Amino acid sequence: MTEQTASFLDYVRRNNPNEPEFLQAVHEVAETILPYIEVNPKYQDKMLLERMVEPERTIIFRVPWVDDKGKIQVNRGIRVEFNSAIGPYKGGLRFHPTVNLSILKFLGFEQTFKNSLTTLPLGGGKGGSDFDPKGKSDNEVMRFCQSFMNELYRHIGESTDIPAGDIGIGFREIGYMFGQYKKLRNEFTGILTGKGLSYGGSLIRPESTGYGLVYFVRSMLAIQDETLKGKTISISGSGNVAQYACEKATEFGAKVVTMSDSSGYIYDRDGIDVDKLAFIMELKNVKRGRISEYAETYKSATFHEGRPWSVKADIALPSATQNELNEEEAKLLVRNNVIVVAEGANMPCTPEAIEVFQKARVLFGPGKAANAGGVATSGLEMSQNALKLSWDREKIDGKLVTIMEDIHQSCVTYGKQEDGFVDYVKGANIAGFVKVADAMLSQGVV
Ligand SMILES: NC(=O)C1=CN([C@@H]2O[C@H](COP(=O)(O)OP(=O)(O)OC[C@H]3O[C@@H](n4cnc5c(N)ncnc54)[C@H](OP(=O)(O)O)[C@@H]3O)[C@@H](O)[C@H]2O)C=CC1
Numbered sequence: 509m510t511e512q513t514a515s516f517l518d519y520v521r522r523n524n525p526n527e528p529e530f531l532q533a534v535h536e537v538a539e540t541i542l543p544y545i546e547v548n549p550k551y552q553d554k555m556l557l558e559r560m561v562e563p564e565r566t567i568i569f570r571v572p573w574v575d576d577k578g579k580i581q582v583n584r585g586i587r588v589e590f591n592s593a594i595g596p597y598k599g600g601l602r603f604h605p606t607v608n609l610s611i612l613k614f615l616g617f618e619q620t621f622k623n624s625l626t627t628l629p630l631g632g633g634k635g636g637s638d639f640d641p642k643g644k645s646d647n648e649v650m651r652f653c654q655s656f657m658n659e660l661y662r663h664i665g666e667s668t669d670i671p672a673g674d675i676g677i678g679f680r681e682i683g684y685m686f687g688q689y690k691k692l693r694n695e696f697t698g699i700l701t702g703k704g705l706s707y708g709g710s711l712i713r714p715e716s717t718g719y720g721l722v723y724f725v726r727s728m729l730a731i732q733d734e735t736l737k738g739k740t741i742s743i744s745g746s747g748n749v750a751q752y753a754c755e756k757a758t759e760f761g762a763k764v765v766t767m768s769d770s771s772g773y774i775y776d777r778d779g780i781d782v783d784k785l786a787f788i789m790e791l792k793n794v795k796r797g798r799i800s801e802y803a804e805t806y807k808s809a810t811f812h813e814g815r816p817w818s819v820k821a822d823i824a825l826p827s828a829t830q831n832e833l834n835e836e837e838a839k840l841l842v843r844n845n846v847i848v849v850a851e852g853a854n855m856p857c858t859p860e861a862i863e864v865f866q867k868a869r870v871l872f873g874p875g876k877a878a879n880a881g882g883v884a885t886s887g888l889e890m891s892q893n894a895l896k897l898s899w900d901r902e903k904i905d906g907k908l909v910t911i912m913e914d915i916h917q918s919c920v921t922y923g924k925q926e927d928g929f930v931d932y933v934k935g936a937n938i939a940g941f942v943k944v945a946d947a948m949l950s951q952g953v954v
């Protein structure tokens with residue numbers, strides 16, 4: 509680490525004590541952006557990174573609700589409106605007991621760069637609550653979502669801030685929040701993305717993060733003259749991103765052998781085919797069950813505690829949560845000859861794990877590039893809402909493919925080393941930074 513980076517990180521640490529995830533995300537960006545600023549006079553002495561690490565606004569609020577026993581419960585709601593230089597704040601909401609300011613700030617900071625990479629006019633934001641939807645009845649989830657929106661509605665709008673889903677939020681939660689917003693404002697506008705098709709949602713949005721991830725991996729492999737056909741893939745998570753990454757990878761001829769949840773992972777030596785994936789979708793999205801039930805149903809599969817990274821695979825797609833793949837697990841993957849690791853989740857690999865991959869010359873796709881297909885398709889949902897029309901699947905999927913290929917090209921442009929190896933971390937950070945920085949310079953000190 510250079511002296512300049514160390515001193516910048518000291519400054520960020522002092523201003524944001526007890527926020528380890530936020531500091532981790534800033535560290536990764538600072539290591540590539542500060543040297544870039546150093547050789548680009550246009551960006552010097554403008555305090556650009558200092559401004560970018562400070563959210564434009566953070567809203568913290570009480571979310572009281574009544575459970576099915578008539579008892580009053582209280583959770584905390586947060587929305588971090590990080591950066592609006594290139595468009596209105598855009599980013600998901602997460603409902604999970606681990607949610608805190610550090611996690612939402614790391615997500616909002618990353619989102620700013622990711623949204624810039626999509627080429628769409630989207631600023632960065634993130635929000636959520638420490639509410640745990642797991643084990644709650646539909647009515648409890650509805651009452652919580654309504655209470656959450658009772659405060660959030662003041663701060664969002666189709667040209668201001670447009671939240672969406674993330675961990676713990678699917679169609680059900682988006683629907684309840686949309687309904688409450690409409691009731692409070694008496695207006696039908698696209699203030700959330702990831703909506704149901706019957707009230708302004710977009711085709712392909714549910715599939716887009718997982719599909720986009722696989723399109724990105726296809727581009728990474730293509731520059732090595734490789735394809736997905738016949739590759740073995742290890743995926744973590746069994747939620748939205750993991751499910752559709754599995755679907756598209758299988759369609760492209762790969763064999764997905766693992767999926768997981770917070771209780772452990774399943775290994776299916778024959779691969780998770782279309783029918784088995786349909787079982788997982790029903791299990792996770794409708795029955796809200798545990799992944800271990802897969803191994804009770806399919807003889808080719810076994811259930812294990814822990815995480816799937818000891819399983820031999822050509823490609824690893826961590827798609828559950830932050831810091832779910834550490835240095836030791838990275839070494840295991842490298843020992844098993846992994847050739848590509850691409851992040852479906854946000855920051856799933858620890859900095860030490862990333863170093864292991866890069867030293868071993870494993871192609872490593874950071875989340876802000878590899879999982880940008882979700883927010884990009886949210887941008888397409890916003891366009892359709894503004895135009896008051898709906899595009900068909902082919903059109904949206906075609907745009908998603910183009911966006912992911914463009915993001916990949918931006919990473920290559922800014923990240924290709926002299927020996928031809930592509931440092932996707934550097935490429936994604938610089939490409940994301942340049943557009944936001946240029947807009948901030950044009951708009952003055954605001
Ligand atoms: N949805 C989207 O469009 C996008 C999502 N992402 C990122 O992708 C990741 C997954 O999101 P998504 O699929 O939407 O979320 P879901 O809620 O649909 O699924 C999350 C999955 O991760 C597992 N998980 C959550 N926390 C942990 C944990 N601490 N340890 C192990 N497993 C865990 C869950 O298991 P369990 O059921 O046991 O909790 C579940 O299988 C997140 O990092 C999110 O930020 C990134 C871009 C867009």
Ligand SMILES: O=C(O)CCC(=O)C(=O)O
Nearest residue numbers: 599600672674882883886
């Ligand atoms: O679609 C969106 O706005 C949110 C996507 C998201 O939260 C993410 O990219 O991490």
